[in-house]
Amino acid sequence: MAKHEADYIKQETVTGAVPMLFRDRQYSFLDLFLTTSGFAIATWCYTQGAYVAQYLSFRQMLINIFCFNLVWISIECLPVLFAVRYGIDLWIWLRSVLGIKGVAIFATVISMANFGWYAVDSQLFASSMINLFAGLGIPLNAVVWKPVLGVFCVILGTLIALGGPSVIKWTNRFLVTALLFVGIVVVVLCFTAVPFSEINAVQPDTSLYGTALGRFMLSAEGNVAFAFSWSTQALVMPRLAKTERSGYWATSTAYGIIAPFFVFAGGVMALAMFVRCGYYESDPTTMLATLCGPGFALLSLLMVAFANIGTQGTGSYVNCMIIKSGLPKISYRLLVILAMFYVSALTIWGWVMDNFGKFISMAAYIQGPIIGMTVVDYLIVKKRKLSLKSVYFMKGHDAYHFTNGYNIVGLACLAISFIVTTLFVYNPVTATIQSNVFFVTTGSGFTAIFGGFLYWLASITPLKKYMIRDRDDLEIV
């Protein structure tokens, strides 16, 4: 094989849809944990924490943030096990649930939605840098510099993404260690800047909903949607892990503990800001500057700012991989460059940042049914066995061709879950509770439960013959 062909294959293995063999795996538990945490510790965690802090008591906020995330992350990460075993990502498996063309459509739609997070990320980077310069005595005009610095963040993230997993691994080894340290210090400083008894005594804002349960579940809606936001991205990196155990625990602790910890830190800072200044603040840089004084604030601002660049890089890699699994013929580099222009445009537009709550719920309504169906398909319907030859469309293996590349049953389950939840449980666009079911499952949670239930129900009807045609084609298990 010529050298350039070998290089191309290597690139397709680590940045493409070719299955990764055990001998090629690069990531230990620590590598995967740090890389995934680097992805998870984005400054939007602080935004999420500040949003929840307003409506709950301190103890309820703590439980709401950690417990809803832990429940859903523990469940949605179960398919990490197949990602590690076969060296493939979620979207390759989903070819057997949605069909190859169904995956192409949803991988693209979801990645386009996911990139909205990176517009938030780059805008927060811009705010951080503007605050940083202000702290250094150099005021910058936000109207001019916010879009410029935001796009600058996107470009730097693109350079990291172009470097692939090795560059991402080393970037995050440094960044995540520094940021974990900053996060812990920030929480400690907030508690010392404002006495814990005062933070604990803050009365929740009751304007959101008339009952305590309503406020608790509306806050939970945000946290469930937050947990779901990782789902379609979570199962890309584990294919690089060396054991199922390291893959599962590195991924679930990063998204289930580290990310919520930073949401919690955002909540604590927002409460501390309320005690100190009388208003809730969601910009971490403003909170740090107000609560912790100029010296530490400058250092923290710098680290928070660079965290956003690491997030951009990892996010660009992961989401371009998702699109590539649906559209394998497009080169990874081209996708990363296109993503750069798209995220830059979203950054300048600013809609996502201004409609953060609506945005995460709407994205979760597409991701929820996919989570439910994936878990049910993996554990119950296909019983952890997949026809790898069919999923890669090897000649003579067509178990997942379905109807011209669309699995009508899977797609119908997704559409029905989306519509039923919006009409009868919770409307994410208008933020309206449609029934009491919401107070048990939340809207996003219902999409996952109902999507999984419908898929299971279909699998015990005559539709089973349409859904599962691979049982005679399980040559690699």
Next chain:
Amino acid sequence: MKNTSEIEELIYKETESRLNEMQDPSYQYPKRIGKGDIIAIVTVVASSLTLILLCMVGVIK
């Protein structure tokens, strides 16, 4: 620069070769998770759900 069909052919052959390797009985798969992991996952989910329930019914305010 190779054209699209040549690249597709290259990827197809590489995928086929890798799948054949995985099909070989001597291929080493990553180590599976154990019972301890499953117990830990169930414990995490159950204890989280308990705390959520206590908040929902107003025991934890």
